[in-house]
Amino acid sequence: MIPILKSFAALSDETRMSIVDQLILKGELPAGDLAPGAGISAPAISRHLKVLREAGLVTQRADGTKRLYSARPEGLRMIADWTQSRRAFWEGGLDRLKAALLEDDT
Amino acid sequence: MIPILKSFAALSDETRMSIVDQLILKGELPAGDLAPGAGISAPAISRHLKVLREAGLVTQRADGTKRLYSARPEGLRMIADWTQSRRAFWEGGLDRLKAALLEDDT
DNA sequence: TCTATTATTATCACTTTTGTTAATTAAGTG
DNA sequence: CACTTAATTAACAAAAGTGATAATAATAGA
Numbered sequence A, B: 001m002i003p004i005l006k007s008f009a010a011l012s013d014e015t016r017m018s019i020v021d022q023l024i025l026k027g028e029l030p031a032g033d034l035a036p037g038a039g040i041s042a043p044a045i046s047r048h049l050k051v052l053r054e055a056g057l058v059t060q061r062a063d064g065t066k067r068l069y070s071a072r073p074e075g076l077r078m079i080a081d082w083t084q085s086r087r088a089f090w091e092g093g094l095d096r097l098k099a100a101l102l103e104d105d106t
Numbered sequence C: 001t002c003t004a005t006t007a008t009t010a011t012c013a014c015t016t017t018t019g020t021t022a023a024t025t026a027a028g029t030g
Numbered sequence D: 001c002a003c004t005t006a007a008t009t010a011a012c013a014a015a016a017g018t019g020a021t022a023a024t025a026a027t028a029g030a
Helices: A003-011 A014-026 A031-038 A042-054 A073-091 A094-103 B003-011 B014-026 B031-038 B042-054 B073-091 B094-103
Strands: A058-063 A066-071 B058-063 B066-071
Touching: A003 A014, A003 A042, A003 A073, A003 B003, A003 B014, A014 A031, A014 A042, A014 A058, A014 A066, A014 B003, A031 A042, A031 A066, A042 A058, A066 A073, A073 B073, B003 B014, B003 B042, B003 B073, B014 B031, B014 B042, B014 B058, B014 B066, B031 B042, B031 B066, B042 B058, B066 B073
Parallel strands: none
Antiparallel strands: A058 A066, B058 B066
C-alpha cells in the first residue's frame, strides 16, 4: 500500500488519532499507559499501535517487558509534505502544482 | 464524526485520493469523466464522490444532467491546519503545541 | 524455577466498507 | 410523449476492520 495512504488510514480512526496526540503531548509512553483513557482492551490498543507503526507514525522501543512508544516526526512530516505539494491548488499557482505532481508518484 | 477524521478517512482510499488529485489537476469534472481511469463502475465512483463530499473535500454543481465536481480548498486546508497544529512537535516547541491542542478539539 | 508483569497473537462475532447489477430519478431532444 | 444521457439509490455478496476473551511470549524478581 502507498505509504501516504497508510498514514491517512491510520489517522482516520478516533482511537488511533488520540494515541498519536497522547504521544505528542506526553512523549514516550508504554503501551499499557495508552489503554486506560481509550476505553478499550489492551489487545485492541496493541493492534492499533501495530497499525500506527506500519503507517510510520509511531516507533517502538523495548525496556524490560515494556514497549515504549513515541510519535514519529517523519510520519507526520509525510502528511505535511503531501498537503504542501497540493497547497498550490488553494493558493492559485496551478502550474507549479502540476509540475510537482508530475514529478513524484505519491 | 469529527470532520478531520472524515477527511483522513476519505483520503485513505486510493481511488478517492486519485479523484481528488484529478480534480486538482484538471479542475472541474463531471462524475462520468472520473470513472474511466478508476477501473470501477459509475455507481462505485458516485459513492466515492459522496464520501468526499461529506468529508468536505469536493463540491458538486449541477449542469443539466451532469454533476460537476471540484476539489474544495477548505477541505484540504483542514488537513494542513491539523498538521500545522502538531508541527511544533517535530520542530521542538512543545509548549506552543500543548497550548494549541488544549485550545481546540479536533 | 515459580510467579507476576507487560504485551502481543489467536479466535470468534459483529459491523462497516466496497463493488456489482438492477432500478430509479432528472434533464434534455426529436 | 418516448428516448437518450448522466447520475444516483437499492439490494446483495464479498472483504476488511474492530473489539472481546483466551492463550501465548518474554522479561523480571523471590
